[in-house]
Amino acid sequence: MVANCSSGDNIPKKGWVIYNGFLSWGKNREPADQLCEAAIRLGEDLTAVANCDVRIVLDENGASVVGDRPDYVIFWDKDIRLARSLEAAGIPVFNSSEAIEACDDKSLTGIILAEKGIRTPKTIVAPKTYASCGFCRKEFIRDAIEILGLPVVVKENRGSFGFQVHLFDNVEDIEAFADRIGDTPFLLQEFIECSQGRDIRINMVGRTAVASMYRHSANGDFRANVTNGGLMEYHQPNNREVDIALKCMDALGLDFAGIDILFGEDGPVVCEVNSNAHMKNILMCTGINVADHIIRYVVSVINNE
Ligand SMILES: Nc1ncnc2c1ncn2[C@@H]1O[C@H](COP(=O)(O)OP(=O)(O)O)[C@@H](O)[C@H]1O
Ligand SMILES: [Mg+2]
Structure with missing residues (x-):
């Protein structure tokens, strides 16, 4: 367990944000820290917890968390078994284990999107x-x-x-x-040749496109990823782009996501859907802190349950 981010007087519900405790790579903790900082700003009680620090016992009585249990979990890891165990213990998990599993496997994502008639590259x-x-x-x-x-x-x-x-x-x-x-x-x-080296990232939270950027490769690479040398520009998504992003959210059962969209010859084509999209680049590019939107969304869902 790391930073405790609780604050505020009106006893907010207790949340965890799960990150992977084995990866030592710096960027791995970034989203959990960003979410904790957002929680402090918004007066919410959120603690960053490593997946390897959670103990869950499975037996004929179901799944139970050893020690303190949170009221909800924001899951920023691909440890599907832990996400599923937390759900089995009756704890609301955002995104759900099923949604994370579908996004963590590009083939599975493609199969589900095809089933729902959503346009992807063949x-x-x-x-x-x-x-x-x-x-x-x-x-x-x-x-x-x-x-x-x-x-x-x-x-x-x-x-x-x-x-x-x-x-x-x-x-x-x-x-x-x-x-x-x-x-x-x-x-x-x-x-998708006419999208060579360029794509759009839309960050969805609930039913809303909260931020978007146009990414284009600066080094001739066919990939537009910023980590791979791509440049970012603020983007205002058009109706067709938002519409296809919403369809992905529904098809995959997502609460929040970073959706990559290619420029097809006659409209948007879904490239991939990230259940745990990093939020630093979009913040740098647009000034929009997606973490704030996620905290507000999750807390409103939890409080209305
Ligand atoms: N079918 C495709 N046609 C054209 N460009 C593509 C295609 N698939 C991926 N790309 C480019 O490669 C980048 C990385 O692909 P993506 O599937 O999003 O993988 P990653 O999970 O590594 O970001 C995309 O952002 C896009 O610029
Ligand atoms: Mg991508």
């Missing part, structure tokens, strides 16, 4: 393999390219900041990639 999910054999049969790669064309985008199912997203212009390089990654699940995806 996608083919690589078949599952095992560590002992890897992708030892590669016919599916050539078949996928026949449908998707070249160049083609290849994404590991899990990844962030554009680090696990690649653009390949020939079959041999994709086959070599498949050899290198062992049994890591991935997908192949149509390259």
Whole structure:
């Protein structure tokens, strides 16, 4: 357990923000700290708690938290089992374990969005393999390219900041990639050429697009991620962009999200949906503190239950 951010006289409900306690990487704690600072500003009681410091016992009586239990949890980690255990203990969790799980796997996100008729780049999910054999049969790669064309985008199912997203212009390089990654699940995806190096990030909280930015690559990279060298500009999303973002929120059951949208030839195309989008860049770009919006939203949901 780290900073206790409680303040205020009217006994606010007690919240936790969960972050991953194993990752030592500095940016990992940033959103939890930002949310705690927002809670202090808004007079709410929020404590940053590492996933590895929570003890939950599962038995025939259900799930119970050892020691203090919070009234609600803002979950800023991908530890789906912990999120699910907290839900099993009857604690409201934002985002839900189900929503985080769906967003943490780009293939699963794509399947759910396709089921709901939401526009994404045409996608083919690589078949599952095992560590002992890897992708030892590669016919599916050539078949996928026949449908998707070249160049083609290849994404590991899990990844962030554009680090696990690649653009390949020939079959041999994709086959070599498949050899290198062992049994890591991935997908192949149509390259949305007119969006090369540019996209839109919309931060949604509840039903509202609270902040948005246009990102464009400054170094010729096809990825617009800021961590990957992209530049940011304030963006006012149009109705079609907000509409597709709302559809993603509903399809994936999200309370808040960072939604990446590509410029398709005839309108917005969903690139990916982040259940735990970092909030520092959007703050720097727009001056809007998404953390304040999240705290207000969560507290209003909790108080109206
Ligand atoms: N199908 C695509 N066509 C064109 N550009 C893409 C496509 N998919 C991803 N990109 C670019 O790559 C970036 C990173 O991809 P994304 O799926 O958002 O992964 P990450 O989780 O690493 O941010 C996007 O922001 C976008 O600029
Ligand atoms: Mg992204």
